[in-house]
Amino acid sequence: xxxxxxxxxxxxxxxxxxxxxxxxxxxxxxxxxxxxxxxxxxxxxxxxxxxxxxxxxxxxxxxxxxxxxxxxxxxxxxxxxxxxxxxxxxxxxxxxxxxxxxxxxxxxxxxxxxxxxxxxxxxxxxxxxxxxxxxxxxxxxxxxxxxxxxxxxxxxxxxxxxxxxxxxxxxxxxxxxxxxxxxxxxxxxxxxxxxxxxxxxxxxxxxxxxxxxxxxxxxxxxxxxxxxxxxxxxxxxxxxxxxxxxxxxxxxxxxxxxxxxxxxxxxxxxxxxxxxxxxxxxxxxxxxxxxxxxxxxxxxxxxxxxxxxxxxxxxxxxxxxxxxxxxxxxxxxxxxx
Numbered sequence: 001x002x003x004x005x006x007x008x009x010x011x012x013x014x015x016x017x018x019x020x021x022x023x024x025x026x027x028x029x030x031x032x033x034x035x036x037x038x039x040x041x042x043x044x045x046x047x048x049x050x051x052x053x054x055x056x057x058x059x060x061x062x063x064x065x066x067x068x069x070x071x072x073x074x075x076x077x078x079x080x081x082x083x084x085x086x087x088x089x090x091x092x093x094x095x096x097x098x099x100x101x102x103x104x105x106x107x108x109x110x111x112x113x114x115x116x117x118x119x120x121x122x123x124x125x126x127x128x129x130x131x132x133x134x135x136x137x138x139x140x141x142x143x144x145x146x147x148x149x150x151x152x153x154x155x156x157x158x159x160x161x162x163x164x165x166x167x168x169x170x171x172x173x174x175x176x177x178x179x180x181x182x183x184x185x186x187x188x189x190x191x192x193x194x195x196x197x198x199x200x201x202x203x204x205x206x207x208x209x210x211x212x213x214x215x216x217x218x219x220x221x222x223x224x225x226x227x228x229x230x231x232x233x234x235x236x237x238x239x240x241x242x243x244x245x246x247x248x249x250x251x252x253x254x255x256x257x258x259x260x261x262x263x264x265x266x267x268x269x270x271x272x273x274x275x276x277x278x279x280x281x282x283x284x285x286x287x288x289x290x291x292x293x294x295x296x297x298x299x300x301x302x303x304x305x306x307x308x309x310x311x312x313x314x315x316x317x318x319x320x321x322x323x324x325x326x327x328x329x330x331x332x333x334x335x336x337x
Contacts, residue, residue: 010042014052015061019075024064025082027072085114097196097214099137139196142219146198149186149221156186156200158219160211171217181218182211185226188237189213201232208235209249250292255314257299258282259306266302284309296321 017036022028028036030046037044044052053063053073066072092098092106136142142158149156159179161169174180184200187208191197196213208231226232259267261283264276276285289295296318299308308318 010037010044011052011056013037013040013042014044014049015056015063015075018063018073022074022076023082024074024076027064027066027074029070029072031070033073082114085110095191095196097136097139097212099135099139101137102140136214136217138217138219139214142213142216143189143196145219145221146186146189146213150188152221153226155183155222155224155226156198156219157181157183157222158211158216161215161217183222184209184211185232187232187235190237199235199237201227201229203227207231250290250295252288253291253311253314254286254288255291255311256284256286256309257306258284258309259302263302263305291317293321300325 014033014037017033018028030049033049034044034046050071053065057063062075064074064076066074088110089107092103092110095103098106146156148154158181159171160182161171164170171179184198184202186198186200188199189196190199190210197210198213198216199208199210201207202209258279259282261278261281264283267274267276267283267285271285271287274285274287276283278284291314296314299306299318300321308315
């Protein structure tokens with residue numbers, strides 16, 4: 001009985017040793033395994049080690065073996081490799097909606113997935129992100145409530161705020177001057193321009209809209225089921241992201257744009273795999289967009305390298321935008337002089 005108990009403990013410790021300290025890039029050789037087991041007070045030799053690993057594999061504990069003068073063993077069943085962990089850490093650090101405090105906690109937790117290589121992962125985490133982090137420490141709670149509401153098809157309630165010039169929160173209010181309680185039908189969440197948004201349907205305005213998650217507070221799931229409607233049913237989040245600019249919505253229109261060929265990559269990055277035709281030294285394409293001030297500013301940001309061709313209403317909006325800028329800076333120069 002004693003020998004059977006010892007053998008079970010040996011199998012447990014062997015699995016623990018390999019699962020916590022090895023992966024495909026960091027296998028452990030037979031001599032090291034035997035030495036580590038000995039340090040735990042477990043006697044084992046090469047032959048019994050081979051049999052023990054064979055037993056673990058037979059019961060579903062996958063241990064890879066690279067044969068050689070000294071066999072090397074590793075566990076890599078569904079674990080993250082170091083490159084994948086670094087990508088996850090970079091994503092967390094780049095996300096504006098995660099606070100500095102939560103960023104440090106998450107980065108450390110991700111590094112712990114590397115097991116004994118945690119220090120190596122943290123040491124190589126040298127990417128610097130020039131971004132401003134959110135100060136809303138309630139965002140974890142908000143994300144959990146949003147996910148619950150979406151999964152259970154329930155309405156969501158929350159308050160919403162913006163910042164004033166003193167960087168103080170100013171909560172949006174209703175017509176009675178009280179802090180407004182938003183009630184929406186949650187659809188999904190989306191990450192855009194380093195910001196995290198809730199995409200939802202507004203019963204009052206009968207339209208799809210979105211809110212920044214880091215600006216939401218007092219988020220809670222309601223007992224009411226979401227309102228069934230065709231707009232949610234037919235909503236395509238991929239198409240929506242291509243149509244809006246920096247998540248600013250507007251009237252949906254199909255526009256024709258001409259641009260220099262050097263902007264081809266920029267256009268594909270924004271609109272995806274669209275049809276582009278060549279015309280002299282320019283390229284021309286059509287895209288369905290939501291015409292907002294941000295879209296117009298985006299077009300103007302390329303100067304004379306890009307211009308809107310049609311429809312006339314959008315061309316007129318671009319002209320008005322450029323004239324407003326011209327008069328603004330003309331006035332500014334006069335005041336300076």
